[in-house]
Amino acid sequence: MxxxxxxxxxxxxxxxxxxxxxxxxxxxxxxxxxxxxxxxKEKHPKADKLFMLLDDLRWATPYEVAEYRAKRLSCNKIADLGCGVGFQSFSFAKHCKSVVAVDIDRRKIEFAKLNAEALGIKNIEFIEGDILSKKVADKLKDADAFFCDPERLPSETARTIKTMRPDIEKLLKLYPKICIEFPPMIKNIPFECEKEYLSLNGELNRLNLYFSELRKCRASAVVLPQGAVIRASVVRNIIAEEQKAPKIMDFFYEVDPAVEKAELTAELLLTMKNAYVYEQDNDIYLTSGKLLKNDFVKAYKVLEVVEDDFDKILEALQRQKAGKVVLRMTVSPKDYWTERNKYERSLLGDKEVHLFVFDRAVIAEKL
Ligand SMILES: C[S@@+](CC[C@H](N)C(=O)[O-])C[C@H]1O[C@@H](n2cnc3c(N)ncnc32)[C@H](O)[C@@H]1O
Structure with missing residues (x-):
């Protein structure tokens, strides 16, 4: 090599x-x-110096996520259990005094060592071994905190706890003060822990579970790269009747997927005065008469709300001088452009609008 x-x-x-x-x-x-x-390059700013295969990269933690996590877990000595080729360990090395990085796979440990050298990192001790073995656990006794990003089966369609490696129950027994990365789409998390959902560039990206002293609350949501955090203070995510909007107002907001997954809409409303919930087919939007700035929402200015009828929508799009219509209703990817062209071929304007269709059609401009 x-x-x-x-x-x-x-x-x-x-x-x-x-x-x-x-x-x-x-x-x-x-x-x-x-x-x-x-x-x-998509996952690490210095990837052009690193040693990894495409499969290693698939599982590697994106830089922004690794940095956020390392700042939250910052301590004297952290153990990265199942470090792969080292992406998460390199951020730990920046924010903790020392790191012990362990992996069962000899090739990955060798690549991780080469990568640390290429990045000029000197405070990581690498161990090849099974993190569930007594031999390795004994070596990690003096760590202040533990982190594990378990291996998942690439082929499975629905993520389950049983197919994760290492075995999660055994991991928790050996290392109780741990943060474990979980697939964010997993259903049913049968543990007493903090569930922290992270989105990256508006897409749901990671779920971190924090156990014992690392836990701060029931659930949290983080948007990256901005780094804004919401933590649950209310016990349940209940939206009061007076917080529900009877109709769409002048501004319309899409809620970040991390907030929805963490069930923190009620918490978000505490930080957004004058915003109301508009719930449609299990999707949660906010609406307000005022333009509100918040890292956890994408804002739109509502241009028109009309009946869900093709001709009425087209007339409204022409009135609004639309040229491009981003469809925001459920359309299968193969039909997307056919549906979109049905509107766009009759439009002469130059404005890009977003078309949401609920029981009414909402034509809005992204702010
Ligand atoms: C998803 S990858 C970790 C990726 C890493 N966080 C990164 O940012 O590059 C999971 C790793 O866990 C390792 N692993 C699985 N079971 C293990 C065990 N019992 N002991 C040590 N490592 C293990 C695998 O070899 C694999 O490299």
């Missing part, structure tokens, strides 16, 4: 050279490492 060869293979990939041409010059491992470095 030669860094110079990987760089040369990357240069050829960037020139769109075919696989066969690259493999005439370099071995398959170099080709795979070069591909991962190019794709890795």
């Amino acid at each position: 030669n860094d110079k060869s990987i760089r040369e293979a990357m240069a050829l990939l960037k020139l769109n050279a075919s696989r066969d041409i690259i493999l005439e010059k370099f071995d398959n491992e170099t080709f795979e490492l070069a591909k991962a470095r190019i794709k890795g």
Whole structure:
């Protein structure tokens, strides 16, 4: 494995050279490492120096998430249990005095060591071993906090606790003061812990479970890269009748998916005076007569609300001088452009509007 060869293979990939041409010059491992470095930019700002395969990258923690988590778990000595090629460990190394990074997979530990060297990180001790073994647990006794991002089966359609590796029950017994990353779509979390949902660039990205002293509340929601946090202070997420909007007002807000998953809408309302809940088909929106700024919502200005009827919607779009219509109702991806073109071919304006269809159609402009 030669860094110079990987760089040369990357240069050829960037020139769109075919696989066969690259493999005439370099071995398959170099080709795979070069591909991962190019794709890795999405997850780490210095991915072009790192050693990983595409599969390692798939499971690696994105930089913004790793940084947020490391700041929250900042302590003297942290143990990263199942560190993979090290993306999360590198952020721990920045925010904790020292890190012990463990993985059962020899190749990953070797890559993680090379990566730490490439990044100039010196405060990580790497251990190859099984985190559920007594031998490893004994070595980690003096850590102040533990973190684990378990392995999941790539093929499974619904995420379950049983298929995660290492075994979660055993992990909790050995390391009670732990934060565990869980798939955010998992249903039923049968543990007494804080559930922290994170969104990255508006999309639900991660779920962190904090146990014992690491737990701060029932649930929390975090939006990244902004870093804004809401923590549950109210016991239940109940929306009072007077907080429900009878109709859509001048401004309309999409709620960040992390808030919805963490069931923190009632908490969000505490921070948004004059906002009301508009619930449609289990989706929660907010509406207000005022323009409100908040990291947990995307704001729209309502231009018109009309009956859900094609001709009436088209007339309203023409009145609003719309040219592009972003469809915000459920449309299958294969029909999306056919449906969108039905409106756009009769429009001459230059404004981009968003069309939400509930029991009424809402034409709105993103702010
Ligand atoms: C999802 S990956 C971790 C990715 C990592 N957080 C990152 O940011 O790159 C899970 C890792 O857990 C490791 N693993 C699974 N069971 C383990 C065990 N019993 N002991 C040590 N490592 C284990 C796997 O080898 C794998 O590298």
